[in-house]
Each structure stands twice: as C-alpha cells, then as structure tokens.
Amino acid sequence: MADDLLLLGGSVIDGTGAAASPDTAVLLVDGRIAALGADAVAHAAATTTTLDVAGQTVMPGLIDSHLHCTFDDVQSNDELFFHRDPTMVTLTTSQNLQKILRAGVTSFVDPDTAHGVGPSIREAIEAGVISGPRMKTGVQALMTAVGGTAGRLIPDEGTVGYAQVVNSVDEVILWTRRHIKFGADWIKIHATGSIPGRPGELMVWNRNEMKAACETAHELGVPVMAHCRSPESTTICAEAGVDLILHASFIDDDGLQAVIDNGASICPTFTFLANLADFGASVGATPGMEDVFRNEIQATAKMMRKAYDEGVRIISGSESGFALTPYGHWHGREMQVFVEELGLTELEAITTATKNGAWTMRMEEDLGTIEVGKLADVLVVDGDPTTDITMLNDKSRLSEVISRGERVDLSAPWPEHGHIKDWKIGKWAEEILTWDRAYG
Numbered sequence: 176m177a178d179d180l181l182l183l184g185g186s187v188i189d190g191t192g193a194a195a196s197p198d199t200a201v202l203l204v205d206g207r208i209a210a211l212g213a214d215a216v217a218h219a220a221a222t223t224t225t226l227d228v229a230g231q232t233v234m235p236g237l238i239d240s241h242l243h244c245t246f247d248d249v250q251s252n253d254e255l256f257f258h259r260d261p262t263m264v265t266l267t268t269s270q271n272l273q274k275i276l277r278a279g280v281t282s283f284v285d286p287d288t289a290h291g292v293g294p295s296i297r298e299a300i301e302a303g304v305i306s307g308p309r310m311k312t313g314v315q316a317l318m319t320a321v322g323g324t325a326g327r328l329i330p331d332e333g334t335v336g337y338a339q340v341v342n343s344v345d346e347v348i349l350w351t352r353r354h355i356k357f358g359a360d361w362i363k364i365h366a367t368g369s370i371p372g373r374p375g376e377l378m379v380w381n382r383n384e385m386k387a388a389c390e391t392a393h394e395l396g397v398p399v400m401a402h403c404r405s406p407e408s409t410t411i412c413a414e415a416g417v418d419l420i421l422h423a424s425f426i427d428d429d430g431l432q433a434v435i436d437n438g439a440s441i442c443p444t445f446t447f448l449a450n451l452a453d454f455g456a457s458v459g460a461t462p463g464m465e466d467v468f469r470n471e472i473q474a475t476a477k478m479m480r481k482a483y484d485e486g487v488r489i490i491s492g493s494e495s496g497f498a499l500t501p502y503g504h505w506h507g508r509e510m511q512v513f514v515e516e517l518g519l520t521e522l523e524a525i526t527t528a529t530k531n532g533a534w535t536m537r538m539e540e541d542l543g544t545i546e547v548g549k550l551a552d553v554l555v556v557d558g559d560p561t562t563d564i565t566m567l568n569d570k571s572r573l574s575e576v577i578s579r580g581e582r583v584d585l586s587a588p589w590p591e592h593g594h595i596k597d598w599k600i601g602k603w604a605e606e607i608l609t610w611d612r613a614y615g
C-alpha cells in the first residue's frame with residue numbers, strides 16, 4: 176500500500192534539466208505525484224503524512240540504465256560463468272535488489288542475466304513476491320563464437336551463464352525471437368569481444384548478423400542495445416539500427432555521425448573503468464590496467480561531450496554487480512564522471528539518471544521527472560547535489576527513498592551475505608610465491 180505523503184519545504188529538482196525550484200511542496204497519493212507547490216498543500220488530506228524536508232532536495236528516484244543484478248559482485252569471469260547455479264543466483268539477487276533500492280535507485284535496466292533469470296526476477300518484483308526497484312531486463316547476451324569479454328571461456332555454441340552463442344543469421348533471428356518470447360524488454364548484443372593476444376576489443380559480429388537482430392527485435396517492438404568497445408563497432412551497430420550503444424569506447428567522428436543519423440542513444444558506463452583506474456590498486460586489481468582504463472575514459476570522454484552537444488541522449492549506467500562496482504555503492508558515480516570528464520553541469524548530469532533513464536525503461540510517460548501524474552519514485556537528499564554531485568553516492572545523505580509511493584526503510588541493517596560454499600572461487604594467492612619472494 177502506497178502512503179499518502181506531503182513533502183514540505185524542499186527544493187525540487189524535477190529531473191528535466193530545469194533549475195531547482197525552492198520551497199516547493201510535493202504531494203504523493205496512491206503511488207503517483209498528485210500535486211506540486213501550493214496545490215499540493217491545498218490538496219493534502221487529514222490522513223496524509225507530512226514530512227518536513229526544508230533545506231533538503233526532492234528529486235526523482237535514480238534510474239540506473241546499465242547494471243547486472245544477478246552477478247553478485249563477481250570477481251572473475253570463471254566464477255561468473257562456471258560456478259553459479261540458477262537457484263542461488265536468484266536468491267542472492269533478491270537480497271542485492273535491496274542494496275540497489277537503498278542507494279536511491281528506484282528503477283534499473285539489466286541488459287543480460289545469469290541463466291536468463293531476468294524476466295522471472297522482474298515478474299517477482301512486480302507481483303510482490305520480492306521487493307525491489309522497477310526493472311527492465313534482457314535475457315542473456317547474444318555473442319558470436321568469438322565470445323565477449325571472457326575470451327575462450329565462451330564455448331563455440333550453446334548457452335553459458337549470461338551468454339547465448341549465435342553462429343549464423345538464422346540463429347540470431349531464432350534467439351532474438353526466443354528471448355522476446357521469454358520476456359526480454361531489451362535484446363543485448365555483445366558486438367565486441369576480446370581475442371587473446373590482441374589488444375583491446377574487436378568487432379566480432381558482421382553487418383548482416385547485426386541487422387538481422389535489430390530487424391527481428393524491432394518487428395516485435397523490442398529495442399536493441401549493444402556492447403561496443405571499439406571505434407568501428409559503434410558505427411556498424413548504429414547503422415544496423417541498434418537503439419542504445421553501451422560504452423561507445425573510442426567512438427570516432429564516423430561513429431558519432433552514425434549515432435546522430437540513426438537516432439541512437441549512448442550509455443557510456445565509465446564507472447567500472449573509473450573505479451579501476453582510481454582504486455584498482457587498493458583492491459588488488461590486475462596491475463597495469465589503471466592506465467589502460469584511464470586512457471579509454473579520456474579518449475572517449477572528449478567525443479562523448481561532442482555527442483552531448485550534438486543532442487545525442489547520454490544516459491547514466493553504473494555497471495554495478497562486479498567486485499569493482501558492488502551494489503549500492505556506485506550508482507551515482509557515472510554522474511560524477513560526466514561532470515568531471517565531460518564538463519556537464521550537475522543538473523545536466525542528473526538528467527542522465529532521471530529523464531533520460533525513463534527512455535531506457537520505456538516509461539517516459541510515467542517515470543523520470545517530478546511532474547503531476549508521474550509515478551511516486553522520489554528521493555529526499557540532505558544537501559544540494561547541484562553543488563556537489565558526489566553526494567548522490569553518499570547514502571548518509573539520503574533521508575528518504577520513496578519507491579512506488581512507499582517509504583523504504585533506510586534504518587534496517589545493510590543486507591549482506593556471508594561465504595556461499597562452492598560459489599566464490601577461492602584464489603590460492605594474489606601473486607606467485609617464488610623462492611626469491613619467500614626468502615629473498
């Protein structure tokens with residue numbers, strides 16, 4: 176049951192990019208935004224709960240357009256593909272959803288899910304079997320036999336973890352249709368992959384395969400997103416009709432033109448790279464990766480700014496679900512990168528996680544802004560994020576998370592689970608124990 180709430184005295188950032196409006200009341204009734212300003216005060220009923228939020232900021236709940244809710248803060252591809260069973264994946268996901276919600280994320284998009292459990296998780300949330308943010312989801316990521324970022328761990332054919340291998344245009348069509356039949360809101364394509372011994376990622380789909388996926392999905396009214404971490408991949412995917420480019424790493428002028436000409440949007444998802452570059456050493460990440468990722472951010476950010484200025488929809492996504500991007504901690508980091516590396520204003524950055532996220536959710540009529548009639552997904556932030564965007568990552572600043580018109584309990588202990596037998600891979604050691612290291 177949604178509470179009827181009157182948020183009184185707060186400064187409202189509506190998520191459209193407009194400047195904050197000070198001292199503006201917000202009335203939430205039956206899970207919707209019922210009225211704003213003087214109207215809100217006038218229409219509050221005697222039974223309405225009033226929250227004094229003077230001096231605080233009222234804004235739309237965050238929409239994280241790229242996270243992996245079934246990965247359980249995974250530490251390696253080996254673990255992710257070969258040590259996870261569907262039941263435990265589902266159980267841990269139900270707990271991890273609480274962390275995501277408690278961090279102010281009231282909606283998210285998950286491109287691909289371990290064992291394809293995404294649609295079931297979404298339906299369990301919708302039906303109230305488990306609680307969690309609003310969710311839109313893919314089933315698994317379509318990959319060619321070259322694989323994605325897991326190299327030779329991906330088999331030549333079949334299904335493993337979050338991957339579905341497709342080896343011909345016919346298989347592309349078949350699996351796109353199957354994923355839609357099983358409830359995909361999005362089709363996810365791993366357009367680039369790593370080949371051992373070759374630097375970076377390479378385009379591992381041809382144009383016909385890519386077109387087949389886009390045409391098949393679009394015929395059934397489902398959009399397509401693609402993981403693109405090479406310059407030509409963004410060009411080829413945008414030309415083939417991909418709706419959302421993930422990463423767009425090293426996007427060049429041709430790529431940007433293709434994105435503009437075809438009306439694609441971009442979710443750069445710098446957060447994983449930024450965390451590794453800034454903090455990788457402190458958690459034992461593979462040495463040398465810091466500079467690689469820092470260069471990727473800098474090379475891409477310049478073009479991303481250009482894309483933003485050309486009117487391309489830029490969207491915030493955190494890639495949460497990995498050891499470097501654990502749930503509940505980094506959902507606001509992307510906005511910080513947009514401010515620091517793209518030079519967006521804080522208000523512009525907030526729009527990438529509110530109004531623009533509503534597009535990824537396919538819920539633009541209902542979500543993403545504080546406007547009368549929209550769904551009551553609202554945050555109250557103790558402070559002004561337009562002067563310091565980093566506070567959106569600071570849970571101590573979140574005084575209220577309102578999801579579907581209900582106040583989320585922020586006082587309960589942070590949900591955590593302990594060691595799950597045969598789940599996390601035990602590493603023998605971080606480094607090689609040579610005789611010299613022991614006695615030298």
Ligand SMILES: [Zn+2]
Binds near residue numbers: 286
């Ligand atoms: Zn991802």
